[in-house]
Amino acid sequence: MTDGPTEVPPSAEARRRGKMELVAATGPAILTSALAVGFLMAGEPLAAAALGGSALLSAVFSMMLRRRVREERTKDELRTRQLLQAQKLAAIGEMASGIAHEINNPLAVIGREAEWIQALLEDAPPLPRQTAAEIRDSLAVIGDQVRRCADITHRLLDFARKREPLRQWVDPIGLVEDMVQLVERVLRGRDIRIRRCYEPGLAAVFTDAPLLRQVVLNLLNNAVQAIEQSMEPSGTITVTIGESLPGWVDMAVEDTGCGIPPENMGRLFDPFFTTKAAGQGTGLGLAVCHKIVTGLGGFILVESKKGCGSRFTVRLPRKPGEGPAL
Amino acid sequence: MEGQRPRVLLVDDEERFRWTMGKLLRRRGYDVEEAGSAHEALVRIQKGDVDVVVLDVKMPGMDGIEALGRIKAIDPLPEVIILTGHANVDAAVEIMRLGGYEYLLKPCPIEDLTSKIDGALEKKRAREKLHGGP
Known part of the structure; x- marks a missing residue:
């Protein structure tokens, strides 16, 4: 069911990359070996042997080196991506908590006003039934929507909160x-x-x-x-x-x-x-x-x-x- | 003592919030006074006879956290409820350390606040009984 993992590269992807590295790393060794064979065919056995031996060694070294470089690069990419995401989250968190705070205060005023109108309505001389019901309904909606906004701002503040894990x-x-x-x-x-x-x-x-x-x-x-x-x-x-x-x-x-x-x-x-x-x-x-x-x-x-x-x-x-x- | 109306001091720089909140609390039987700044609140606390202070954090001049420390220094008896638009764990810890009774996040339904005020009042009266003798 998978399209291949995304976001943070999982080990499956790392393994796949590993295989690709192997293919890439053996390439030059084949090339040097081919050169050695070329010397041998040209009647230069010493040169061919020396080249062949060193070619094998250098191929192994280059393979190890390349693999190591690729591994480090993958880790670096992963770290960079995580760091970027963390920085992005921190910046957004900072801004979000500032905005949430500024919005909470007017929200509190709106909520209180709606509650006060409700109180006034209870004390006022009777209104036509339909009108009273509609006013009450409108006030309930204002109250609900204030709660909905509060839910969002409270979540935002929760999100921006710096909390060290307690393990x-x-x-x-x-x-x-x-x-x-x-x-x-x-x-x-x-x-x-x-x-x-x-x-x-x-x-x-x-x-x-x-x-x-x-x-x-x-x-x-x-x-x-x-x-x-x-x-x-x-x-x-x-x-x-x-x-x-x-x-x-x-x-x-x-x-x-x-x-x-x-x-x-x-x-x-x-x-x-x-x-x-x-x-x-x-x-x-x-x-x-x-x-x-x-x-x-x-x-x-x-x-x-x-x-x-x-x-x-x-x-x-x-x-x-x-x-x-x- | 028990039969007396609870005396609440409302401290918030947002005038309209104070005004409407004051009316709502009075309607529920509380004796409410208002202060538009921490300084005003401190002046009122010095006169005594406040049961519960409902205190905003972010105010121009002196903020609510500093005000809380000063209130407790003038008179440790009134219980202080912090009502703020800003959730901040460090601030909440500091509030409790300074002897705050409770921390509430704006906006909250009036019932949440009144139940906290009642709880604070109960605690204050229990302390008074303890210190004042039976």
């Missing part, structure tokens, strides 16, 4: 299962099933449980919404937990929903990017997930095919700074 040993299966059950409760009566694929005996992860819960819940909610947005109202969410590489734990949420069009792949983690209807999403969910997971020393890998579904994988080090580098 402790966490059972990844227990943590994810709690969130799965929470979502299952909401799904009761609907034709969306959650399938569990948990690797038994998985060791604990040194991480921030509340932050990780927020990420898992967000991915599960997105999966539900993706299924709701697809042609089929029914679907399956598969939650997989396991050790992908030594020292790294993968928590994947896969859905059979609408999938992500390729043109949106690059913008998934951008704050305020959303495909959901007005009032359904703030466009901050995945941006927050990305921020949290990066802060926990991990990555989010995305695979998706439009119309077939998506898989979001959170890859976390068992203990930040201790696991083998990817």
Whole structure:
């Protein structure tokens, strides 16, 4: 179901790159060997032997060197991309919290005024019934919309908040299962099933449980919404937990929903990017997930095919700074 | 003491907010006074007889956090509720450290605020009982 992972390059991509490096690195060795054969044929055995030996050595060296350079370059690209994303998020966060604050104050004034009109209405001499009902209805709408705005500004402030992770040993299966059950409760009566694929005996992860819960819940909610947005109202969410590489734990949420069009792949983690209807999403969910997971020393890998579904994988080090580098 | 109307001091530089909020609280049975700046609030606190202070953070001149410290220095009895448009964990920690009772984010429904005011009042009266003897 995959179009190939995007965003943060996962190990699959790194492995694929590794293969390409091998092909590129052996190229010059073949060339030098061909030269040696040329000398031999020209009746210069000494030159040919020397060239052949050194050619082999230099080929091996150049192969190792090239591979190393490519590996470093891949890591550099990854780091640069992560750094850029982090800087972008920080700048947007700074601005967003400033704006949210400025908006909260007038919102508070609007909310209070509506409450006051409501109070006046209660004390006023009786109005025609229809008029009174309409005024009350209008005031209720103002109140609701103020709450809706407040929800957005409060989320923005939450997003911009600098929170250092508080790490402790966490059972990844227990943590994810709690969130799965929470979502299952909401799904009761609907034709969306959650399938569990948990690797038994998985060791604990040194991480921030509340932050990780927020990420898992967000991915599960997105999966539900993706299924709701697809042609089929029914679907399956598969939650997989396991050790992908030594020292790294993968928590994947896969859905059979609408999938992500390729043109949106690059913008998934951008704050305020959303495909959901007005009032359904703030466009901050995945941006927050990305921020949290990066802060926990991990990555989010995305695979998706439009119309077939998506898989979001959170890859976390068992203990930040201790696991083998990817 | 118990039967008295709770005395609330509303400190906010936004006049219209203070005005309407004052009316809403009075309607709910609170005795409300208003202050448009931290300085005005401090002058009022010095006179005594305030149960609960509802304090904004971002105000020109002295901000709410500094005002909180000074209020507690003048009179530790009134409970202080911070009502602000800006969520900031560091500020929240500082507020609690300085003896603030609660931290509320604007905009919030009036019921949220009144339940906090009532809680603060209860705490203050319990403390008074403790210190004043039975």
